[in-house]
Amino acid sequence: MAYVAVKGGERAIDNAHRWMADERRGDQAVPEISTAQIAEQLGRSVDRVMAEGSLYDPGLAALAVKQAQGDLIEAAFLLRAYRTTLPRFAATSPVETATMTIARRISAVFKDMPGGQILGPTTDYTHRLLDFALEAGFTPQAAEQAEPDLAAMPRIHDILGHEGLIEADQPSDAEPFDITRQPLAFPASRDARLQSLARGDEGFLLAMGYSTQRGWGGSHPFVGEIRVGEVAVEIEPPELGFAIDIGDLPVTECQMVNQFAGSRTQPPQFTRGYGLVFGHGERKAMAMALVDRALRASELGEEATAPAQNQEFVIYHCDNIEATGFVEHLKLPHYVDFQSELETIRRMRADAEREMAHESQEAAQ
Amino acid sequence: MSAAQQAKVKSPRQLWMAVLARASAAQLQAHLADLPPLPAHRVLRGPEAGLVMVRGRAGGGGAAFNLGEMSVTRCSVRDAAGQIGHAYVSGRDAMQAELAARIDAALQNPEWHDRLMEAVITPLAASQQAAKAELAAKAAATRVQFFTLATMRS
Incomplete structure (x- = not known):
């Protein structure tokens, strides 16, 4: 008996989608959730979808979260698919995180950092107890305000950099690699790696970063600085010939500081790993910074x-859209593939049986 | 002032375009409400939605890398007075982009410039500044005030 290609699933698929839409809506006695509610009240989900979908648009990301029933990888997939329908008008000037409007800024290495430790809207010091007031419906107090200190907020390497104790940035105006338009080859340059990590899966990068802390490529990290806030986004359209702001972009930046023993050409100093993500995503920015530093091993003369x-391992496997595509494609019909494997197994078994029969015949003689 | 800082000083047009890019269509309409209608216009391009690739720098100040894309809408118009206006605004609001382009065109017209600055740009810039100041004030309230504890160690 042979397996043949099967037609006739259309009605089943239509009905399955119809049921899915009904199931997504849930009990219709419960009010429907709006995308504005998702964008306003599930901001961290929306931010994660924008980071991994590699498209900043809170309204679209909220729609994707709703459509995907809260499945964030599926939502990021929807966003990635949508982005392919739009033309790219320009690339922005690199955003200036040094002049970010700060909502939060902390350092784990300098208590008295110039500009101070600004906690911002954080869950860091909560006890992680379920808050049943939220279940009952809850109107928060307005946030407290205080006179802002206009002192500059220098970055960690601007503070330690004077003494050469920490690696300096190497500014360059080279056109960066674009993994969405150029085929990636290894070893990949740091710009290509940072682009991959910025849209990489938070869970994967978290596990990879964690592994470096547990001794798999240890690099003794400290949080030099985390800053959360908004940066102005600037482009220079050719028809204008000058730069213009097109709006603001919320981002989270992490400067991870790591020990470095030095090499033949460099004295011992602190090196840095860098994380930058759309929205408020500290865990992701930290994981990205840990992995960025780990991936610089060969550049810094460390044994990888x-x-x-x-x-290759990290960059090829950090993209959850690609990963889910390849894993989930296993659900699609493989009838013909499987049929050929089945025939191979049958043939091998027949061969083995024939051999066994032959051997026992010989033994009997 | 260094050359780099000098380059960052914005022209009046850059300033008003930055304000328009951060104002919603509803805000623009509200601020236009007390003015006579803007000059008639013809759309040269758009409004059309697209993307910009947002760039960051490795380490914050190093070589550029591509962070990810952002939605943007652009529009170009020519108004009855012959002025050409452009707008690129983040997001997907076609009405905002078209209004911003029309206002950009009219602002280049001496007959319109002062009243548009007074009725639209100045108040919107003030409210955008106030929103920033509010964020800074909330952040300031979460600034850690360290104090030193005397220890028993001698």
């Missing part, structure tokens, strides 16, 4: 032995 230091 751990998974997090392996560029």
Whole structure:
């Protein structure tokens, strides 16, 4: 008996989608959730979808979360698919995180950092107890306000940099690699890696970053600085010939500081890993910074032995859209593939049986 | 002032375009309500939605890398007075982009410039500044005030 290609699933698929839409809506006695509610009240989900979908648009991301029933990888997938329908008008000037409007800014290495430790809207010091007031419906107090200190907020390497104790940035105006338009090859440059990590899966990068802390490519990290806030986004349209702001972009930046023993050409100093993500995403920015530093192993003359230091392993597997595509495609019909495997197994078994029969015949003689 | 800082000083047109990019269509309409209708216009391009690739810098100040894309809407118009206006605004609001382009065109017209500055740009810039100041004030309230504890160690 042979397996043949099967037609006739259309009605089943239509009905399955219809049921899915009904199930997504849930009990219609419960009010329907609006995309504005998702964007306003589930901001961290929306931010994660925008980061991994690699498209900043809170309204579209909220729609994607709603459509995907809260499945954030599916939502990021929807956003990635949508982005392919739009033309790209321009690339922005690199955003200036040094002049970010700060909502939060902390350092784990300098208590008295110039500009101060600004906690911002954080859950860091909560006890992680379920708050049943939220279940009952809750109107919060307005946030407290205080006179802002206009002192500058220098970055960690601007503070330690004078003494050469920490690696300086190497500014460059080179056109960056674009993984959405150019085929990636290894070893990949740092710009290509940062682009991949910025849209990489938070869970994957978290595990990779965690592995470096547990000794798989250890790099003794400290949080030099985390800042959360808004940066102005600027483009220079050719028809104008000058730069214009097109709006503001909320981002989270992490400067991870790591020990470095030095090499033949460099004295011992602190090196840095860098994380930058759309929206408020500290865990992701920190994980990205840990992995960025781990992936710089060969550049810094370290032996790359751990998974997090392996560029090909990390970069090829951090994209959850690609990963889910390849894993989930296993659900699609493989009838013909499987039929050929089945025939191979049958043939191998027949061969083995024939051999066994032959051997027992010989033994009997 | 260094050359780099000098380059960052914005022209009046850059300033008003930055304000228009951060104002919603509803806000623009509200501020136009007390003025005579803007000059008639013809759309040269758009309004059309697209993307910009947002760039960051490795380490915050190093070589540029592509962070991810952002939605943007652009529009270009020519008004009855012959002025050409452009707008690029983040998001997907076609009405905002078209209004911003029309206002950009009219602002280049001496007959319109002062009253548009007074009725639209100045108040919107003030409210955008106030929103920033409010964020800074909330942040300031969460600034840690360290104090030193005397220890028993001698």
